[in-house]
Amino acid sequence: MTRSTFDNSQIELVEVCQASGETNAQIIRSLFESYGIESLIEGESLRLTHGFTINNLGLVRILVRVEDAERARELLTEEVQEDWVEE
16 A cells, blocks of 8 residues: 555554564565555665664554554464464
8 A cells, every 4th residue: 555545634543563674564564455454654764775673773663544453453463373383
């Protein structure tokens, strides 16, 4: 989603998580999009040139519409649990 989609001042966005770097942010954003949740990433511009985080430089905030926030957080929890379950 491009930033212009959220330019309407009547749309309220909320941060659902922070990612360490652009790559991690894009992974989370793709997860949300696969479930129909639009998102916006914002953060320190150093993430684009360096691709990593130092002392919170490079952290990326991931924002979604208020009405999608609970589901987005649930998806993050589900995905983390699935990734760490040993078989």
